[in-house]
Amino acid sequence: MVNKPSAAALTQIRPSGPLRTWATRHASNCIAALGRLARQPFASLMTILVIAITLALPAAMHLLIKNADSISGSWESALDFSAYLNNDVTVDNARSLASIIEQRADVASVTLVSAEQGLAEFKAQSGFGSALDHLESNPLPHTLVVRPSGSNTEETMRLLHEELANLPETDLVQIDTEWVQRFHAILETLQRAIAMGAALLGAAIIVIIGNTIRLDIQNRREEIEVTKLIGASNAFVRRPFLYSGLWYGLGGGLLALALVGYGLFALKEPIARLAGLYNSGFQAISLSISESATIVGVGVLLGLVGSWIAAARHMRRIEPK
Amino acid sequence: MIQIEDVYKRFPGGQEALKGLTLSVDKGEMVFVTGHSGAGKSTLLRLIALIERPTSGQVIVDGQNTRRVSRRRIPAYRRQLGMVFQDHKLLYDRPVFDNVALPLIIAGAGHRDAVRKVRAALDQVGLLDKERQSPETLSSGEQQRVGIARAIVTRPKLLIADEPTGNLDPDLSLEVMRIFRRFNEVGVTLLIASHDIALIDQLGCRRIALEDGALQKFEEEDPVAEYVERYETDQEQSRW
Numbered sequence: 001m002v003n004k005p006s007a008a009a010l011t012q013i014r015p016s017g018p019l020r021t022w023a024t025r026h027a028s029n030c031i032a033a034l035g036r037l038a039r040q041p042f043a044s045l046m047t048i049l050v051i052a053i054t055l056a057l058p059a060a061m062h063l064l065i066k067n068a069d070s071i072s073g074s075w076e077s078a079l080d081f082s083a084y085l086n087n088d089v090t091v092d093n094a095r096s097l098a099s100i101i102e103q104r105a106d107v108a109s110v111t112l113v114s115a116e117q118g119l120a121e122f123k124a125q126s127g128f129g130s131a132l133d134h135l136e137s138n139p140l141p142h143t144l145v146v147r148p149s150g151s152n153t154e155e156t157m158r159l160l161h162e163e164l165a166n167l168p169e170t171d172l173v174q175i176d177t178e179w180v181q182r183f184h185a186i187l188e189t190l191q192r193a194i195a196m197g198a199a200l201l202g203a204a205i206i207v208i209i210g211n212t213i214r215l216d217i218q219n220r221r222e223e224i225e226v227t228k229l230i231g232a233s234n235a236f237v238r239r240p241f242l243y244s245g246l247w248y249g250l251g252g253g254l255l256a257l258a259l260v261g262y263g264l265f266a267l268k269e270p271i272a273r274l275a276g277l278y279n280s281g282f283q284a285i286s287l288s289i290s291e292s293a294t295i296v297g298v299g300v301l302l303g304l305v306g307s308w309i310a311a312a313r314h315m316r317r318i319e320p321k
Numbered sequence: 322m323i324q325i326e327d328v329y330k331r332f333p334g335g336q337e338a339l340k341g342l343t344l345s346v347d348k349g350e351m352v353f354v355t356g357h358s359g360a361g362k363s364t365l366l367r368l369i370a371l372i373e374r375p376t377s378g379q380v381i382v383d384g385q386n387t388r389r390v391s392r393r394r395i396p397a398y399r400r401q402l403g404m405v406f407q408d409h410k411l412l413y414d415r416p417v418f419d420n421v422a423l424p425l426i427i428a429g430a431g432h433r434d435a436v437r438k439v440r441a442a443l444d445q446v447g448l449l450d451k452e453r454q455s456p457e458t459l460s461s462g463e464q465q466r467v468g469i470a471r472a473i474v475t476r477p478k479l480l481i482a483d484e485p486t487g488n489l490d491p492d493l494s495l496e497v498m499r500i501f502r503r504f505n506e507v508g509v510t511l512l513i514a515s516h517d518i519a520l521i522d523q524l525g526c527r528r529i530a531l532e533d534g535a536l537q538k539f540e541e542e543d544p545v546a547e548y549v550e551r552y553e554t555d556q557e558q559s560r561w
């Protein structure tokens with residue numbers, strides 16, 4: 001017969017036993033590692049500062065791109081179409097066409113610029129004033145300035161453009177999106193470049209933390225030897241160093257957030273002044289919560305990876321003699 | 322408890338520390354290994370602690386052939402032994418209590434259990450009142466007793482000690498040996514490397530004499546002459 005533990009016996013087993021020991025061990029390691037960092041505040045702070053700067057660089061660049069993107073996004077929705085009508089379209093026809101187009105859902109407003117208004121504006125702005133008086137007839141067509149509604153996507157904008165161009169009354173419909181597209185392409189290229197730079201900087205962080213941990217391991221060589229001699233496993237001797245790496249990464253990540261936050265705060269005034277000069281209500285966007293969490297998370301991860309590599313490389317070589 | 326069968330140990334330099342050594346230690350014995358420096362005492366203990374592996378031959382400890390203990394299993398293997406060293410090998414950045422508790426922490430003992438066992442071990446070596454002190458503030462004899470407390474805190478069946486009284490004066494040496502004797506009385510097997518013949522004879526334990534990596538022939542030796550000779554070589558060495 002198989003001996004099964006009775007229900008009473010099962011309840012007597014404390015479920016917290018080994019798990020609790022494990023948790024206590026990790027907690028004490030974690031706090032001890034923080035204590036060691038605190039005992040050498042200057043050296044620890046230097047390491048954390050280097051990590052923070054390395055993390056803050058790509059974060060700040062990302063923020064810059066994000067802001068540039070949001071500005072150009074607001075430009076795009078404010079782009080107007082200029083629909084030049086055929087020369088045989090009269091002002092009245094143009095006016096009724098304008099009111100028809102205005103009823104479309106994807107159009108916010110339509111303004112009629114008659115040939116006379118156009119010529120007057122051109123005269124006033126071009127500086128050719130008196131020369132234009134010699135023209136026998138007005139060469140300009142009537143023009144409809146069509147402002148699309150804000151809800152348009154790139155696709156509906158294209159459709160609107162097409163439909164306006166296909167109207168029998170229109171001669172030419174122009175929209176200057178090219179430079180916006182170029183600007184986006186530049187931003188995208190920059191974004192890629194930053195991602196690559198960030199990957200290199202991440203590798204640099206691993207090296208920085210790995211090197212710090214390597215020195216730490218060398219300084220505590222004797223302690224490692226003794227603990228191995230009395231039966232400590234590699235995992236046991238490695239653990240405190242992994243926690244050191246974790247603290248470096250966490251400290252670096254949080255300080256990076258503070259650096260970026262401070263930078264943004266310092267730029268707030270000049271940005272508001274600049275936006276004011278352009279009559280824009282633009283406000284700089286800061287890092288979102290998930291982006292902030294990513295920066296701190298990346299810091300912690302790189303800290304762990306760096307210390308793990310250093311510990312794995314150097315710990316094996318330290319054997320009791 | 323320990324079987325050493327035809328063990329050779331050759332170091333990379335070509336020098337042979339053990340040459341066909343065969344010996345055994347029974348459960349519950351307290352045995353001394355004597356011999357000149359270089360006779361192979363330390364090498365023997367290092368083979369038992371798996372700090373070194375034999376070039377050939379078998380080392381069997383408590384039924385386990387050390388040859389079959391893989392690298393990964395060495396820590397678990399060492400945790401069954403208690404080890405005492407001539408230079409104590411204490412960690413000077415933490416108090417006595419933490420030093421003694423280290424094997425229990427490594428073994429993953431619970432907090433309350435650990436406190437109880439550490440106190441018991443410190444009590445056995447008479448240092449219960451020094452648990453909060455740093456090892457640096459203790460005398461050499463007290464430091465060695467801390468080392469012993471650390472070795473026995475996990476209640477190992479086998480305790481090995483390499484020259485545990487090497488740095489101690491005769492009174493302290495006797496005190497340390499008495500502590501070992503008490504462990505032996507409660508069933509711990511002890512293997513102690515020492516050259517302090519006078520002290521060993523006082524205790525009346527079995528003595529295994531090594532010479533040039535093998536057992537010494539007892540009937541040929543003259544204990545007094547040997548002692549004098551050993552004294553002289555030790556003097557010579559301490560000069561270095």
